Amino acid sequence: MLNPRLSTLPEYPFQRLRELLDPIDPPAAIEPLVLSIGEPRHPPPPMIAEIFAASADLWGRYPPGDGTPEFRAATAAWLAARYGLDNGAVDPDRHVLPVAGTREALYLVSALAVPRQKGGRQPVVALPNPFYHVYGGAAAVSGAESLYLPAGPKSGFLPDITLVDEKTLERTAMYYFCSPANPQGAVAGLDVLKAAIELAREYDFVLVADECYAEIYDREPPPGALEACKQLGDGFDNVLVFHSLSKRSSAPGLRSGFVAGDEKLIRPFKRLRNYVGPQVPMPTMAASAALWSDESHVEENRRLYRAKFDIAEEILGGRFGFYRPEGGFFLWLDVGDGEAAARKLWAEAGVRVLPGAYIGRDDGSGVNPGSPFIRLALVDDPESTTNALEKIVKVL
Numbered sequence: 001m002l003n004p005r006l007s008t009l010p011e012y013p014f015q016r017l018r019e020l021l022d023p024i025d026p027p028a029a030i031e032p033l034v035l036s037i038g039e040p041r042h043p044p045p046p047m048i049a050e051i052f053a054a055s056a057d058l059w060g061r062y063p064p065g066d067g068t069p070e071f072r073a074a075t076a077a078w079l080a081a082r083y084g085l086d087n088g089a090v091d092p093d094r095h096v097l098p099v100a101g102t103r104e105a106l107y108l109v110s111a112l113a114v115p116r117q118k119g120g121r122q123p124v125v126a127l128p129n130p131f132y133h134v135y136g137g138a139a140a141v142s143g144a145e146s147l148y149l150p151a152g153p154k155s156g157f158l159p160d161i162t163l164v165d166e167k168t169l170e171r172t173a174m175y176y177f178c179s180p181a182n183p184q185g186a187v188a189g190l191d192v193l194k195a196a197i198e199l200a201r202e203y204d205f206v207l208v209a210d211e212c213y214a215e216i217y218d219r220e221p222p223p224g225a226l227e228a229c230k231q232l233g234d235g236f237d238n239v240l241v242f243h244s245l246s247k248r249s250s251a252p253g254l255r256s257g258f259v260a261g262d263e264k265l266i267r268p269f270k271r272l273r274n275y276v277g278p279q280v281p282m283p284t285m286a287a288s289a290a291l292w293s294d295e296s297h298v299e300e301n302r303r304l305y306r307a308k309f310d311i312a313e314e315i316l317g318g319r320f321g322f323y324r325p326e327g328g329f330f331l332w333l334d335v336g337d338g339e340a341a342a343r344k345l346w347a348e349a350g351v352r353v354l355p356g357a358y359i360g361r362d363d364g365s366g367v368n369p370g371s372p373f374i375r376l377a378l379v380d381d382p383e384s385t386t387n388a389l390e391k392i393v394k395v396l
Ligand SMILES: Cc1ncc(COP(=O)(O)O)c(C=O)c1O
Pocket: 038, 100, 101, 102, 103, 104, 106, 132, 178, 182, 210, 212, 243, 244, 245, 246, 252, 255, 256, 257
């Protein structure tokens, strides 16, 4: 009765975390500190509520699947400015598609890009290891073989698709690539992006560039895949970029993002999505257009994260392989045994963190590259962050 592919779905990381920690009582009379979930908790910009109030009449309209002209224009203009693209390179009507948060689109892109067979054999979906769990779920349900590319300290915490053999590349239908990376915060340079794009074109697979942390960075704005396309001079062939307001504007509840890139992919993606129906409501699109047109709230957001990385550097510097991530809002700490550390932190200090193993996979060599790590999301206020990090030092 059930689709047998469901049995290949990787175990859901947060279900595993519940199973690990729910049987354990944290110390009584202390407020638990939750760093396990990457949910931004800075105050969302007031303009969201203002625009919702002013556009209440729009709740009475079915939203168009391809968005409003204002939304498409704002996102295309933001892309051009952010990545130094040529005037008119991103055509709002041909290259951009609104999505109800990037998560659903990162899942659904597998229905767009993974055929039944590639090169006469089972297709391959390449993904970093460890990885954002949605990539693994999408790859499993698409019927593809998941190819986990190690993204540990040896490769600068990024996967390297150029190491994959030719026969496997011939079967590759899609490559999930995340920069800045969740969980490691590593940022891919333009050379890495260009090499991935060149391979995507040579072997005709889709590069799914998840850039939803692109606006949360420490010093330099991370380069993007469309910028790499510009340097290669070939338009956006084989490339889709995924951007979100969840992190940029600290508005994960808004459920608003967009996909941009290759027109030959955007057009059928639009068509497919019209059947599925994950439209973005009209008031949300109005607020989103305003958010993509404003930089001041994003600068403030980055300032808040930088202040917390300063705190982390002071408290953790020199311990647990601490490094200051170039982007994103996670710490990826080498504690030897991530699962044991998560258990101990919850039991002794009421601090909830995610064992790295839960977002990694045994890559066939018997090693899960996430196992030694814990992931900490620095999404709370500075006081709670300080409190949690001091407890981590004390307990571990
Ligand atoms: C790497 C990565 N991609 C995509 C998402 C999805 O974000 P949203 O659906 O809120 O845009 C997340 C959320 O945590 C993430 O960590």
